[in-house]
Amino acid sequence: MVELKSPAEIERMWVTGQFVAQVLAELRERARVGVNLLELEAHVRERIRQRGAQSCYWDYAPSFGRGPFRNTVCLSVNDAVLHGLPFDYALRDGDVLSADLAVGIDGWVADSATTVIVGTQAAPDQRLVRATEEALDAAIAVALPGNRIGDISAAIAAVANAYGYPVNTEFGGHGLGRTMHEDPHIPNAGKPGRGYTLRPGLTIAIEPWFARTTNRIYTDPDGWTIRSADGSRTAHSEHTVAITEDGPRVLTRAA
Template sequence: MIELKTPAEIQRMHTTGRFVAEVLSELGRLADVGVNLLDLEHHARDLIGARGAKSCYWDYAPSFGRGPFRNVVCLSVNDAVLHGLPHDYTLRDGDVLTADLAVSIDGWAADSARTLVVGTAAEEDLRVIRATEEALEAAIEAARPGNRLGDISAAVWTVARDHGYPVNTEYGGHGIGRTMHESPHVPNKGRPGRGLTLRPGLTLALEPWFARTTDRIVHDADGWTIRSADGSRTAHSEHTVAVTEDGPLVLTRREDENPASRADPTGRLSASDA
C-alpha cells in the first residue's frame, strides 16, 4: 500500500533529511587516507545518538541479507556499491568510498547516499560518480505530479546509456516515510509513460548506482556487501524526494552539494561553489 504524506508530514521528513545530509557531509570531511571504516561507523553512531535519532539499519534483517545488520551506516569501497558492512579496513589513496545512511526522527525516515574519492582521484572513477549524480538529478526532475514512475526509471536509464554504463535492475529506489522501505519499488531502468501516476505526497528514495563495466553483482561472504561481478569500480547517489504540487522537493540535499555545478567527488567544493 502506498501512503501519501501530508505537507506537515513531509516537513517532518525534511527535518530528518537535513540531519542525514549533515551526517553524510561530516563523514565526507572525515574520510581520508589512513582513516578506518570502523572509525567512520562509530562517529556516525555518536552523531545519531546525540541527535536522538534512530538508525534504520540497526537490526535490519531483510530476506536478502545475513542479518541482523548491526551497524548504522553502509560503507562500500571500490567495487563494492551497496550494503557495505563496515569492517576493519583503512582507506588508501585513490579508494572510492560510498556512504549510505538512513535514520528516523520522531517516526519519520530519510535515506541518502554519496560516493567520493579518497585522496588522488582517477578520472574514470570521477566519471562514474558524476554519472550517478547526473542520473539522480534527472530522476528528481522527473518526480512531478502527473508523471509516471516509469519516467523516473527512464531518466536514470537514459543517463546511464549516454555515459555507456550498464544498469542492474535487482536493486533500485523505493518508497519511504514511516519506515525506510515502503512501496513502490523504483527500478533504475524503465519506459517513460508507464507505471504508477505520481501524486503530491508521494515520497521516494531515488538511488541510481552504476558499475563501470557490468550490470552483474556478487555478494561477499558477510552476506551483505554487494560488489560488481567483474571487480570494476562503482558509484551510488541517493536522495529522499517528495512529490509536491510545486514539483520535486529534495529532503536530503547537502550544503556541500550544488546540483547545478556538482560538488567535486573528492568531497571538496569546486571553484564555482567556493
Template structure:
C-alpha cells in the same frame, strides 16, 4: 500499499533529511587516506546518539541480507556498491567510497547516499561518480505530479546509456516514510510513460548506482556487501524526494540546488 504524506508529514521528514545530509557531509570530509571504516561508523553512531535519532539499519534483517545488520551506515569500497558492512579497513589513496545512511527522527525516515573519492582521484572514477549524480538529478526532475514512475526510471537509464554504463535493476529506489522501505520500487531503468502515476504526497528514495563495466552483482561471504560481478569500480548517489504540487522537493540535499 502506498501511503501519501501530508505537507506537515513531509516537513517532519525534512527535519530528518537535514540531519542525514549533515551526517553525510561530515563523513565525506572525514573520509581520507589513513582513516579506518570503523572510525566513520563510530562517528555516525555518535552523531545519531547525540541527535536522539534512531538508526534504520541496526538490527535490520530483510530477506536479501544475512541479518541482522549491526551497524548504522553502509560503507562500500571500490567494487562494493551496496549494503557494505563496515569493517577493519584503512582507506587508501584513490579508493572510491560509497556511504549510505537512513535514520528516523520522531518516527519519520530519510535515506541518502553519496560516493567520494579518497585522496587522488582517477579520471575514470570521477566520471563514474558524476554519472550517478547526474542520473539522480535527472530522476529528481522527472519526479513531478502527473508523470509516471517509468519516467523516473527512464531518466536514470538515459544517463547511464549515454555514459556507457550497464544498469542493474535488482536494487533501486523505494518508497519511505514511517519505515525505511515502502512501496513503490523504483528501478534504475524503465520505459517512460509507464507505471504508477505520481501524485503529491508520494515520498521516495531515488538511488542510481552503476558499475563501470557490468550490471551483474555478487555477494560477499558476509551476506550483505554487494559488489560488481567483474570487480569493476562502482558509485552510488541517493536522495529522499517528496513529490509536491509545486514539483520535486529534495529532503536530503547537502547544499542548495534549483531542483530542491
C-alpha cells in the same frame, strides 16, 4: 500499499533529511587516506545517539541479507556498491567510498547516499561518480505530479546509456516515510509513461548506482556487501524526494 504524506508530515521528514545530509557531509570530510571504516561507523553511531535518532540499519534483517546488520551506515569501497558492511579497513589513496545512511527522527525516515574519492582522483572514477549524480538530478527533474515511476527509471537509464554504463535493476529506489522501505519500487531502468502515477504526498528515495563495466552483482561472504561481478569500480548517489504540487522537493539536500 503506497501511503501519501501530508505537508506537515513531509516537513517532519525534511527535519530528518537535513540531519542525514549533515552527517553524510561530515563523512565526506572525514574520508581521508588512513581513516578506518570502523572510525566512520563510530562517528555516525555517536551522531545518531546525540540527536536522539534511530538508525534504520541497526537490527535490519531483510530476506536478502544475513541479518541483523548491526551497524548504522553502509560503507562500500571500490567494487562494493550497496549494503557495505563496515569492517577493519583503512582507506587508501584512490579508493572510491560510497556511504548510504537512513535514519528516523520522531517516527519519520530519510535516506541518502553519496560517493567520494579518497585522495587522488582518477579520471575514470570521477566520471563514474559524476554519472550517478547526473542520473539522480535527471530523475529528480521528472519527479512531477502526473508523471510515472517509469519516467524516473527511464531518466536514470538514459544517463547511464549516454555514459556507456550498464544498469542493474535488482536494487533501486523505493518509497519511504514511516519506515525505510515502502511501496513503490523504483528500478534504475524502465519505460516512460509506465508504472505508478506520481501524486503530491508521495515520498521516495531515488538512487542510481552503476558499475563501470557490468550489470551483474554478487554478495560477499559477509552476507551483506554487494559487489560488481567483474570487480569493476562502482558509485552510488541517492536523495529522498517528496512529490509536491510545486514539483519535487529534495529533503536530503542541505538547506
